[in-house]
Amino acid sequence: MSERNTWVIANQSAAALELIAGAPILGMPINAVLMGEACASAQDALDAGAGVVLTADIPTDALMEGLAPRIVQELEAKGVGTVLVQASVEGRLLAGLIASAFATSALNASELELVDGSALAGYLVFGGTAVCKRKVASEVAVLVVGAGALPAAETASASGDPDVPGVIEPLDLDSASLSASPTTKGLRIISTVAREGETVDLVAATRVVGVGRGFGAQEDLALAQNLAQALGAEVACSRPITESEGWMAKERYVGVSGAVIKPDLYVAVGISGQVQHMVGVSGAKTIVAINKDKNAPVFKHADYGIVGDLYEVLPALSAALSA
16 A cells, blocks of 8 residues: 555535545545535535445435445555544444554544654543544554534645546445445344434534523523524533533533534533533634633633523623614
8 A cells, every 4th residue: 555545534515525525634635435415515525525325325224334345446456555434334434444444542532633654543541531633653643533624724625636526436335235344244124213312513613602590490591592593503501401401402502511612602501611512622623611610610711701590691692783
């Protein structure tokens, strides 16, 4: 494998395009393997900077991880240095199988940089209070990359040569070949059930209003929703709102074990500011805190703070913004 490429592997369009946009920091030509729903974004992937895009339309009765041997075959044939895998359930399974094939381990990466020609992956430890960084020493680096981990490059570099057009190549797949994989042999999908929950993309939101235990009742969240509407923002929450109170869907939870977001504006309302939550918004450009406790830890992280009762502050803000 003399040629070294960065490969992006994803089964969701948004994740694929985000990884491709951030992959230039590794300094190698970029290729991609798009699976399932992400196949529809093949041309967008080329436009974002990929030189070769392989599309894998997985049969409905086949397991996605059965594709691992076929992916490894393509990576070996076309050259690989680093593999960036979407941090989905299927992606994590594929990452482990691909890493094993290259005699290495898959690493989680909540941040990534290139140091002395090698990938340096950082990930949160001790409940988000510290970042552990590991330098990849193996010839091939396999990294499971979460949303928001890579900064988008200012300019995209596809195949490394602007005169060489990008190409889209479908991978020929069938249920028999996928189920013949050692990891999926004898297994097939007989039915699927849609997961209950909201569909929300907090990572893509440029403005977010977060709610915490300062709200006394679920119906009071309407105050935050009104503010979000006035700001053109999404509504998120701290962990107790989803797990203890059950007031909001877990898709809206922001924190060390939830979503990690980097909006232009984050408004924390009734949130104390414990580190487990603030880790999830540390990348926000501007943080505004609203809390009646002037000693709340959230004010140490905020660019602007309002000490006051949210039941008085939120209606006033919403009215001013809507005027």
